[in-house]
Amino acid sequence: MNLVIVDYKAGNVQSVLFALERLGVQATLSSDFETIKAADKVIFPGVGEASSAMAQLRARNLHKLLPTLQQPFFGVCLGMQLLCQHSEEGDTDMLGIIPLQVKRFQTDLKVPHMGWNQLENQQSPLFSGINEKDYVYYVHSFYVPLSEYTIAQTSYPEPFSAALQYKNFYAAQFHPEKSGPAGSQILKNFLAL
Amino acid sequence: MLTKRIIPCLDIKNGRTVKGVQFENIRDAGDPVELAKWYAAEGADELVFLDITATNEGRKTFAELVRDIARHIDIPFTVGGGISSVADVEVLLHAGADKVSVNSSAIKNPDLVSELARHFGSQCVTVAIDTKYTPEAGWKVYTRAGTVETEHATVDWAKQVTALGAGEILLTSMNNDGTKAGFALDITGQVAKAVTVPVIASGGAGSMEHFLDAFTKAHADAALAASLFHFRELGVPALKTYLKEQGIDVRL
Numbered sequence: 067m068n069l070v071i072v073d074y075k076a077g078n079v080q081s082v083l084f085a086l087e088r089l090g091v092q093a094t095l096s097s098d099f100e101t102i103k104a105a106d107k108v109i110f111p112g113v114g115e116a117s118s119a120m121a122q123l124r125a126r127n128l129h130k131l132l133p134t135l136q137q138p139f140f141g142v143c144l145g146m147q148l149l150c151q152h153s154e155e156g157d158t159d160m161l162g163i164i165p166l167q168v169k170r171f172q173t174d175l176k177v178p179h180m181g182w183n184q185l186e187n188q189q190s191p192l193f194s195g196i197n198e199k200d201y202v203y204y205v206h207s208f209y210v211p212l213s214e215y216t217i218a219q220t221s222y223p224e225p226f227s228a229a230l231q232y233k234n235f236y237a238a239q240f241h242p243e244k245s246g247p248a249g250s251q252i253l254k255n256f257l258a259l
Numbered sequence: 260m261l262t263k264r265i266i267p268c269l270d271i272k273n274g275r276t277v278k279g280v281q282f283e284n285i286r287d288a289g290d291p292v293e294l295a296k297w298y299a300a301e302g303a304d305e306l307v308f309l310d311i312t313a314t315n316e317g318r319k320t321f322a323e324l325v326r327d328i329a330r331h332i333d334i335p336f337t338v339g340g341g342i343s344s345v346a347d348v349e350v351l352l353h354a355g356a357d358k359v360s361v362n363s364s365a366i367k368n369p370d371l372v373s374e375l376a377r378h379f380g381s382q383c384v385t386v387a388i389d390t391k392y393t394p395e396a397g398w399k400v401y402t403r404a405g406t407v408e409t410e411h412a413t414v415d416w417a418k419q420v421t422a423l424g425a426g427e428i429l430l431t432s433m434n435n436d437g438t439k440a441g442f443a444l445d446i447t448g449q450v451a452k453a454v455t456v457p458v459i460a461s462g463g464a465g466s467m468e469h470f471l472d473a474f475t476k477a478h479a480d481a482a483l484a485a486s487l488f489h490f491r492e493l494g495v496p497a498l499k500t501y502l503k504e505q506g507i508d509v510r511l
Contacts, residue, residue: 183262
């Protein structure tokens with residue numbers, strides 16, 4: 067399988083590479099238009115701030131390519147938020163693939179939402195073998211509300227989208243590459259889609 | 260529910276794990292990668308690696324070690340020690356660290372905190388605060404491995420770095436560190452109440468009850484310990500089972 071990780075200098079690329087390596091899977095790091103287009107599957111990691119990440123994508127012309135991709139695609143953390151329409155973080159227009167808004171947590175609880183929290187109401191092969199209330203690792207200050215594209219949820223304190231699916235675009239707000247055995251299983255499930 | 264985090268901390272010198280008792284009398288407690296794998300398998304929620312090597316040569320060794328750790332463990336980890344620039348952080352995050360912690364360099368140059376938050380996002384910027392209580396000065400921030408008193412009152416400094424973009428505070432009480440007499444509940448509680456970001460209690464853990472107190476009395480979001488775990492005086496699974504029985508949300 068030709069697996070490509072999108073490299074745009076705003077991702078925790080190394081952690082994702084290592085997680086795949088632990089599964090015995092080789093992936094190619096690339097920001098090249100043709101390489102990404104030709105991939106069987108694409109993983110799109112992301113950490114950092116929304117507007118700088120969008121600037122990095124634009125600088126590589128990836129804002130035009132990514133929405134046109136047809137193969138199974140997996141956005142992680144900021145990589146999930148970037149797939150949406152708009153983010154309150156820096157009032158940023160995102161890639162606009164999934165017609166959803168990214169909002170800042172408005173809560174008395176600590177922000178960032180940082181640590182291990184539970185998956186609920188999973189509705190996708192992406193979560194096969196994952197139990198209701200299994201723990202995954204989160205670290206984020208912005209979130210996507212529940213929507214018709216939500217395929218799993220987590221509460222902090224209100225429920226929000228732990229994962230999304232829109233056509234071939236899958237996405238997780240948590241970090242599967244840092245979520246122990248449950249995270250490895252979710253990555254494996256994506257590779258098996 | 261978001262769980263309270265249990266965090267073993269590994270002090271690293273020349274690629275090996277060490278732990279100072281009150282930051283002195285360093286003892287060797289093993290190979291960092293092996294220890295990290297062992298903790299991840301035991302159910303530690305995160306790990307912290309502090310590089311106490313002072314030389315540039317040691318720095319390079321540490322970056323290689325970070326890569327080796329990232330390759331082998333599947334839980335998040337924070338690295339700190341001697342970080343003073345965006346370039347330093349870039350190397351460590353690129354090697355696979357999830358968060359970095361800054362301490363003395365933030366005191367020397369508070370703008371570093373905002374610079375790091377802007378470049379990498381607040382979520383990967385932990386500000387470590389070493390604090391010490393004296394009857395004359397109250398709780399003050401100390402720098403240079405806890406040897407030099409600064410003019411900063413601890414709660415004010417915690418609020419200041421949070422405003423600058425810190426995503427987390429790692430608060431170590433010098434009075435308690437190495438004593439195994441419990442965390443500094445008063446200052447930890449004051450800081451946890453004063454800031455909107457998560458606070459890690461550190462220094463003084465000696466029993467399971469101490470962790471319970473850190474979460475229930477001081478409202479810490481996470482608690483860190485070193486030698487207690489390294490020398491197997493307390494196991495992470497036993498600790499988490501106990502906390503769960505006491506009604507604390509933990510990942511089991």
